[in-house]
Amino acid sequence: MNEEQIRQWMIERLYGEISPEDDLRLEEQLSADDALAREWSELLQAREWMRSLHDSGQAAPDPDAIHDEARRDLARRTIFPARWLAAAAVLMLASVSAAVALLNPTPKTGVDGSAIVMNAPAPDITLRESVSRKVKPIREAVAVNSVTGLLSMNDAPEPALIAASHGGSAEIDASAAQAESLFRTGLSVYNQAFTKVGGERKTLLESALLLLSDVVKQCPGEKEWAALAMTLMADSYRALDRTGDAIETYRELIARFPDSEITAQQARYSLAELMMSDEKYFGGIAGVINDLNASDGSSEQFATLALSAAGRVQNAEPEQALEWTRAVLAAWPGDHVFHQKAQHIADDIRRALRDRDAIHDWLFIGPFPDFAMGFGELPLAGSNSKMRGLNGQSVAWRPVALDEGRLLPLKGARIPDGKGWTGWLSTSVYTPHPRMVVISANTQAVYYLYINGEIRSRQRNPSLIDPRELLRLNQSYCKVPLEEGWNQITFKVFFSTSNPEDAIFLVSVLDTDLNPIPDLTCSTEPHENASARSTRPAPVERR
Amino acid sequence: MNAIAMRPIAPEPTPNALGDEALMTRYAQGDAQAFDTLFERHRGSVYAFIQGFTPHRDQWDDLFQDVFIRLIRNRKRYRETARFTTWLYAITRSACIDAMRKAKTQANLIQPTDGDTVISLAACAGSTPRDAAHESFMRERILHAVHSLPDEQREALMLRENTDMTFDEIGALLGCPANTVKSRLHYALSAVRRRLIQDGITP
CATH class of the missing domain: 1.10.1740.10 (RNA polymerase sigma factor, region 2, helix turn helix motif)
Structure with missing residues (x-):
């Protein structure tokens, strides 16, 4: 039976399109062949996962703009001339502006309705197809209508009543009333914009910008209104795809109202979101995230942002990414998804850092026959002739650098095919003070680890290990003490294959949290440095 | 009359x-x-x-x-x-x-990476925040696995999973025989499963 045919039946059955005859045939095949039965159960599992995607699916948006457009398209093609809408838009703007002019007690500095129409771009009735709303709602004085998604003012007394009830100076009351009035008008036009698409939306947003900027200019003392107005201004810029202006406005908002818990904090998140979405501005995100860590480090919103950013920069700026994952790890318990996600990213980064910071220069002697792994003594310089290499030749300690940053250089070693081999690798590490460290070894080799001549880790005798197990890449850790000054690290390694590509040997010295240690120095030629207390390691002792 | x-x-x-x-x-x-x-x-x-x-x-x-x-x-x-x-x-x-x-x-353009995942708790209807978080995490991993598929496998999978279109109809839309659609689905599902297992998701 053709396997391809059986696989097609599996898919047909999986999606309910299989004929009864084929179903029977498939069942026979599955009963007779374990591998196929396993494949079938794996497909079922994958399908189950795909189904769970449906069940937990994010709700599709229901933008009014689509319904409006569906009706407008019908109307436009059947009843109204196209320019009707343009005229309506201009009329509406003019009436809004006139209302502002009436409410504004200082007409000279207030909003001039005609100016708005003059300054606004001509309404473009050719509807652009997709301009979505990418704004964040402001939370305090405005609310989001759950049905329409539009922003609206929370119930508040009319401006005149505010003035009457305050009992403060008339000047202050007038300013508050004026700010609120201007803001309400700006908000109204802003909301109107999101019931339109294309050029109409653009025109209304630009008009909203003019009105809202008047709140900031004319009522700078009304901090709450000015902050809200700036939030809406930045959101308008975003909706207009003027990212640079939006960023500048958010920054100004944060600088002017740093203590405003709602607006400044929300502005920081909006700023971060914008920077995440536009590579041109992405470079500035570290400062924003660090600010948010200080002010809102335990929130879900911060965790989501920090993990997203950490994932983005983990290759280019691993240390920065690690710092953000640490902030999340510290803020969330171990069984929380944020903690697990942060751990996942942190592990990836640490692995990459280990490889990047691995020791690349070693003193090496070998390769020796595989049975040399059983020898108890380390070959000393000057006594190399005692031990012969794989092909009977004499070998000596020599400095080597890892090939391609990860492989022991075995070219020219003439290791017979299928033979394992043994060798010694040694280097020295300087630490300014005694400390516990973790030696991380990423290698397929079985090894013994010596620190200053003392054996610290001994893996199983290779002859007792299943050869298949030897081929698996090992990442192992060994916690060891380092003395102040130079410490000699020596590995006796056994590789079970002669393939140079298997000779991966990445060793790093890490702190006990598996992070790189910046003040360690590594050298194959340890020397007295500025620290008078550093000591040169004794030669490797014979055992 | x-x-x-x-x-x-x-x-x-x-x-x-x-x-x-x-x-x-x-x-x-x-x-x-x-x-x-x-x-x-x-x-x-x-x-x-x-x-x-x-x-x-x-x-x-x-x-x-x-x-x-x-x-x-x-x-x-x-x-x-x-x-x-x-x-x-x-x-x-x-x-x-x-x-x-x-x-x-x-x-x-910023290409998405593993770390691009944005966990949207609001999108989940789990009974507790933890369930919701888990559901959201799973959903992100599955979506990520789907996104990593080759284009032709991904679109065949998405069409079959999200619509009531038959293999023939999907084939007509994608310009290939129905059997090719089935093969793509087989590869796609296997790859999604493999990817999820690699990501540490267990059945």
Whole structure:
């Protein structure tokens, strides 16, 4: 039976399109062949996962703009001339502006309705197809209508009543009333914009910008209104795809109202979101995230942002990414998804850092026959002739650098095919003070680890290990003490294959949290440095 | 005088009782309510298709809107002889491909990475925050696995998972035989499973 045919039946059955005859045939095949039965159960599992995607699916948006457009398209093609809408838009703007002019007690500095129409771009009735709303709602004085998604003012007394009830100076009351009035008008036009698409939306947003900027200019003392107005201004810029202006406005908002818990904090998140979405501005995100860590480090919103950013920069700026994952790890318990996600990213980064910071220069002697792994003594310089290499030749300690940053250089070693081999690798590490460290070894080799001549880790005798197990890449850790000054690290390694590509040997010295240690120095030629207390390691002792 | 036999007048079917094809024809003839019904019927699956098709989540809402506006613009071109779902997903697929092509040409495009995952707890309906978080995490991993598929496997999988289209209909839409669609689905499901297992998700 053709396997391809059986696989097609599996898919047909999986999606309910299989004929009864084929179903029977498939069942026979599955009963007779374990591998196929396993494949079938794996497909079922994958399908189950795909189904769970449906069940937990994010709700599709229901933008009014689509319904409006569906009706407008019908109307436009059947009843109204196209320019009707343009005229309506201009009329509406003019009436809004006139209302502002009436409410504004200082007409000279207030909003001039005609100016708005003059300054606004001509309404473009050719509807652009997709301009979505990418704004964040402001939370305090405005609310989001759950049905329409539009922003609206929370119930508040009319401006005149505010003035009457305050009992403060008339000047202050007038300013508050004026700010609120201007803001309400700006908000109204802003909301109107999101019931339109294309050029109409653009025109209304630009008009909203003019009105809202008047709140900031004319009522700078009304901090709450000015902050809200700036939030809406930045959101308008975003909706207009003027990212640079939006960023500048958010920054100004944060600088002017740093203590405003709602607006400044929300502005920081909006700023971060914008920077995440536009590579041109992405470079500035570290400062924003660090600010948010200080002010809102335990929130879900911060965790989501920090993990997203950490994932983005983990290759280019691993240390920065690690710092953000640490902030999340510290803020969330171990069984929380944020903690697990942060751990996942942190592990990836640490692995990459280990490889990047691995020791690349070693003193090496070998390769020796595989049975040399059983020898108890380390070959000393000057006594190399005692031990012969794989092909009977004499070998000596020599400095080597890892090939391609990860492989022991075995070219020219003439290791017979299928033979394992043994060798010694040694280097020295300087630490300014005694400390516990973790030696991380990423290698397929079985090894013994010596620190200053003392054996610290001994893996199983290779002859007792299943050869298949030897081929698996090992990442192992060994916690060891380092003395102040130079410490000699020596590995006796056994590789079970002669393939140079298997000779991966990445060793790093890490702190006990598996992070790189910046003040360690590594050298194959340890020397007295500025620290008078550093000591040169004794030669490797014979055992 | 002959009596005039009165023929009973059949009640006008409500939009909900009509098939997609009849609704689309009605909308093309000027019935706005028919559009609302069609939209309600298909918006979930169109959105799910878009989410699986394009990894750029900042484009999802725009694309969704784009699809239905394209449908509105092209309503007069629809012929009832064609199956509505096939027509709708031809539009959806075309909008997605256009968007991805456009995204690829933008030099400053940020390619999604593993770390791009944004965990959206609000999108989940788990009974507790922890369930919701878990569901959300799973959903992100699955979506990520789907996004890592080759284009042709991903679109076959998304069409089959999100629509009621048959293998033949999907083949007609993608321009390949039904058997090829089945092969792509087999590879796609196997790859999704493999990827999830690699990510540490256990059955």
